[in-house]
Amino acid sequence: MKRTPASIAARFFALSLTALSFGTAALAAEPFDDKFRQLDELLPTANAYRTASGAPGHQYWQQRADYTIRATLDEANRTLTGSEQVTYHNNSPDTLTYLWIQLDQNLFKPDSDTRRIQTAPSREAWTKPQGDGADGAKFEGLRNVLAGRDFDGGFKLSNIRTAGGAPLKYVVNGTMMRIDLPAPLKSGDKFSFAIDWNYKINDAKVLGGRSGYEYFEDDKNVLFEIAQWFPRMAAYYDVAGWQNKQFLGSGEFTLEFGDYDVKLTVPADHVVASTGELQNPGDVLTAAQRDRLEKARTSKTPVIIVTQADAEAAEKSVSKATKTWHFKAKNVRDFAFASSRKFIWDAQGYRKDGTNVLAMSYYPKEGNPLWEKYSTAAIIHTIEQYNKYSLDYPYPTAISVNGPVGGMEYPMISFNGPRPTKDKKTGELTYSKRTKYGLISVIIHEVGHNYFPMIVNSDERQWTWMDEGLNSFVEYLAAQAWEKDFPIGRGDPRDITAYMRSTNQVPIMTNSESVLQFGNNAYAKPATALNILRETILGRELFDYAFKEYARRWKFKRPTPADFFRTMEDASGTDLDWFWRGWFYTTDAVDVSLDNISEFNLNTKDPEVEKAWARARHAEEPVSVTDQRNEGMVRKVDQQPALKDFYNEHDDFTVTNADRNKYRETMEGLEPWQKDLLKQGKYLYLVDFSNKGGLVSPLILEITLKSGKKTIERVPAEVWRYSPTKITKLLVTDEPITALTQDPYWETADVDTSNNSWPRKAAPSRLELFKMERKNPDLMKDFNTPLKGDEAVKADDKSANANGGLNGAAAKQQAETQNLKPEVDKAPARPATDLKK
Numbered sequence: 109m110k111r112t113p114a115s116i117a118a119r120f121f122a123l124s125l126t127a128l129s130f131g132t133a134a135l136a137a138e139p140f141d142d143k144f145r146q147l148d149e150l151l152p153t154a155n156a157y158r159t160a161s162g163a164p165g166h167q168y169w170q171q172r173a174d175y176t177i178r179a180t181l182d183e184a185n186r187t188l189t190g191s192e193q194v195t196y197h198n199n200s201p202d203t204l205t206y207l208w209i210q211l212d213q214n215l216f217k218p219d220s221d222t223r224r225i226q227t228a229p230s231r232e233a234w235t236k237p238q239g240d241g242a243d244g245a246k247f248e249g250l251r252n253v254l255a256g257r258d259f260d261g262g263f264k265l266s267n268i269r270t271a272g273g274a275p276l277k278y279v280v281n282g283t284m285m286r287i288d289l290p291a292p293l294k295s296g297d298k299f300s301f302a303i304d305w306n307y308k309i310n311d312a313k314v315l316g317g318r319s320g321y322e323y324f325e326d327d328k329n330v331l332f333e334i335a336q337w338f339p340r341m342a343a344y345y346d347v348a349g350w351q352n353k354q355f356l357g358s359g360e361f362t363l364e365f366g367d368y369d370v371k372l373t374v375p376a377d378h379v380v381a382s383t384g385e386l387q388n389p390g391d392v393l394t395a396a397q398r399d400r401l402e403k404a405r406t407s408k409t410p411v412i413i414v415t416q417a418d419a420e421a422a423e424k425s426v427s428k429a430t431k432t433w434h435f436k437a438k439n440v441r442d443f444a445f446a447s448s449r450k451f452i453w454d455a456q457g458y459r460k461d462g463t464n465v466l467a468m469s470y471y472p473k474e475g476n477p478l479w480e481k482y483s484t485a486a487i488i489h490t491i492e493q494y495n496k497y498s499l500d501y502p503y504p505t506a507i508s509v510n511g512p513v514g515g516m517e518y519p520m521i522s523f524n525g526p527r528p529t530k531d532k533k534t535g536e537l538t539y540s541k542r543t544k545y546g547l548i549s550v551i552i553h554e555v556g557h558n559y560f561p562m563i564v565n566s567d568e569r570q571w572t573w574m575d576e577g578l579n580s581f582v583e584y585l586a587a588q589a590w591e592k593d594f595p596i597g598r599g600d601p602r603d604i605t606a607y608m609r610s611t612n613q614v615p616i617m618t619n620s621e622s623v624l625q626f627g628n629n630a631y632a633k634p635a636t637a638l639n640i641l642r643e644t645i646l647g648r649e650l651f652d653y654a655f656k657e658y659a660r661r662w663k664f665k666r667p668t669p670a671d672f673f674r675t676m677e678d679a680s681g682t683d684l685d686w687f688w689r690g691w692f693y694t695t696d697a698v699d700v701s702l703d704n705i706s707e708f709n710l711n712t713k714d715p716e717v718e719k720a721w722a723r724a725r726h727a728e729e730p731v732s733v734t735d736q737r738n739e740g741m742v743r744k745v746d747q748q749p750a751l752k753d754f755y756n757e758h759d760d761f762t763v764t765n766a767d768r769n770k771y772r773e774t775m776e777g778l779e780p781w782q783k784d785l786l787k788q789g790k791y792l793y794l795v796d797f798s799n800k801g802g803l804v805s806p807l808i809l810e811i812t813l814k815s816g817k818k819t820i821e822r823v824p825a826e827v828w829r830y831s832p833t834k835i836t837k838l839l840v841t842d843e844p845i846t847a848l849t850q851d852p853y854w855e856t857a858d859v860d861t862s863n864n865s866w867p868r869k870a871a872p873s874r875l876e877l878f879k880m881e882r883k884n885p886d887l888m889k890d891f892n893t894p895l896k897g898d899e900a901v902k903a904d905d906k907s908a909n910a911n912g913g914l915n916g917a918a919a920k921q922q923a924e925t926q927n928l929k930p931e932v933d934k935a936p937a938r939p940a941t942d943l944k945k
């Protein structure tokens with residue numbers, strides 16, 4: 109039906125909020141910025157080892173290294189002494205003339221590259237008085253630097269020999285060692301060799317690091333978390349050859365799978381938590397403990413193996429005797445352990461589908477009451493959730509240890525730092541919300557690392573994001589499944605916008621040692637990108653299948669970024685090159701601006717309708733100031749009505765017979781479908797969007813109609829393919845649009861939502877006023893102030909922030925553990941800020 113003019117608010121209105129830019133007409137045509145250009149020129153050419161579908165190729169190969177290790181922990185001297193035999197299997201098609209070995213402990217040498225390349229924070233940050241702890245020189249930072257210069261760390265190597273005992277030629281280069289083979293190692297052959305070594309264990313609370321010891325002043329005991337503790341085979345693979353980049357602290361480990369047979373000799377009163385399965389429980393555990401472990405396998409709640417009372421009793425003396433714990437682990441890329449007489453130990457089994465695991469937690473009494481309540485529960489939750497999204501956990505144990513290390517992962521075992529706070533005076537134990545959720549989330553994260561990169565064995569020294577990003581993404585999913593509103597800080601698009609606006613960024617596709625803003629770049633941004641891919645671009649069904657396929661294909665193999673990108677496309681049937689290009693290869697941000705909106709209705713060509721419509725528009729125009737002031741004026745034609753004629757009766761909007769005849773002729777010339785179209789009565793809107801952030805994004809349009817009805821229209825990102833910075837989109841509705849919002853649920857990580865709505869919305873904010881303060885030093889008053897007693901001074905003492913010199917390991921620790929949302933009172937609603945450019 110025809111619409112009456114009165115029902116139409118306006119046929120045309122324009123809202124122009126963006127300033128026109130003048131004078132920028134380019135002299136030469138700029139090259140077209142093709143956001144959808146295929147990635148082929150950036151990705152390696154597919155071959156027989158890695159297919160174009162992202163799967164391992166039919167000639168895929170990887171090396172293997174099996175280890176037999178005997179080691180002794182000297183608690184009094186804080187040293188570890190060991191001997192290892194490595195059997196290296198050359199499964200590559202190549203003949204090798206030398207082997208590269210990783211010597212991670214050399215990071216702690218006083219003259220290590222890591223120490224020598226350390227830079228101070230900016231002069232301003234260094235000298236700024238300590239405010240909220242973010243900047244300024246710290247006691248811990250300076251202690252770290254000074255203690256590091258004096259610490260005689262690093263491997264002391266000896267007796268490097270063939271299995272037959274013949275000495276081997278070798279050269280140490282920083283954290284790497286090359287062993288020259290006595291004869292070329294042919295494809296398919298293996299070579300066994302042995303190394304003796306010892307090293308001083310670092311005080312993790314002073315020197316930092318991913319492992320080390322913690323000394324407990326109160327009971328004079330030591331807790332050891334031991335990792336990167338033996339010379340390990342560097343990886344050799346089809347894409348990188350030998351992965352022998354120096355370990356500077358951030359790029360973790362690129363390792364080969366193998367079987368381990370490890371005997372650890374420790375003080376007889378220690379409890380050892382380790383990668384692998386205990387082979388000699390009869391030698392090291394009591395009958396009661398063995399019995400409890402058996403019960404734990406089928407228990408629905410954690411069973412305490414070593415009670416807090418047992419651990420506290422053990423703390424009171426130091427055994428001079430030793431015991432040897434024997435562990436074996438199959439098909440792992442590394443091996444770590446923890447040892448202390450302070451350990452409380454609980455365990456609970458979990459069995460489902462391909463998983464049959466004993467989840468275990470080891471913690472000193474300082475960890476309780478938090479640890480007995482949450483640690484083992486969090487391990488099992490992690491396995492349940494990660495199995496759902498990736499692969500069935502294949503190992504027999506999954507361990508969480510509380511010690512000095514904030515958060516670090518190894519096969520089957522992880523180190524997790526959060527503990528309750530003990531009031532120094534009353535001894536009362538309390539924990540903050542941050543500590544509670546920090547503990548649960550760091551355990552999910554570190555246990556989750558078993559999947560990425562312990563099983564899906566990406567090259568960590570090259571790409572931090574491939575394990576940290578993917579792991580942070582699944583961690584985000586697992587946190588949602590723990591409880592509603594879990595304060596996980598990485599994954600939700602709204603939490604990444606501040607980073608995306610920041611200026612000191614590098615693309616995600618940056619080598620691990622060169623990443624700026626480590627936690628945001630390698631953890632939060634890829635996790636958020638994958639969440640957007642899942643929720644907004646592919647949808648859960650396509651995404652989950654593809655992600656799982658990636659885990660299935662690369663389980664116990666070594667994928668590269670191209671294998672991930674290609675698998676996600678191949679299994680979802682979606683060209684995502686634009687997405688990888690924008691999110692992983694650039695530092696662009698999403699900032700879509702809704703610039704203009706214009707409403708159109710079809711001209712019916714009927715003069716009765718159209719002239720009335722025009723008249724109504726005319727009537728809507730504001731009365732001019734002159735006309736307003738002339739109101740009531742006596743006019744000539746009013747005084748002498750005889751002066752009026754036809755034109756005083758009819759205006760420009762009068763419909764004439766000529767109009768009617770013309771309309772009839774026009775209509776006779778139209779096809780029936782053309783006439784129908786004129787009667788549709790649809791509302792047509794032209795909406796201009798500009799891409800201010802550079803990153804192409806789908807449009808999610810919330811359309812509010814005059815009746816109050818709201819609809820969501822989802823427009824794929826390909827809408828930008830011909831015009832990546834500015835597009836005009838046609839919207840068709842049955843009634844007038846009264847409001848339009850782009851990205852109403854904040855699902856695209858749009859960094860500036862102030863330009864997302866029509867009509868524009870004022871951003872609410874609070875202006876806080878402060879008193880003027882004048883501080884006049886008053887020496888006389890200060891002089892006369894009475895001296896405080898010791899107790900009062902202690903009460904004023906505030907513990908300093910515990911993150912000193914941020915080298916690679918410290919940056920990693922910060923990234924692993926600071927993964928929660930800021931608490932609400934410290935996090936104002938996202939301000940509508942201007943983008944950096």
Ligand SMILES: [Zn+2]
Pocket residue numbers: 553557576579924
């Ligand atoms: Zn991590």
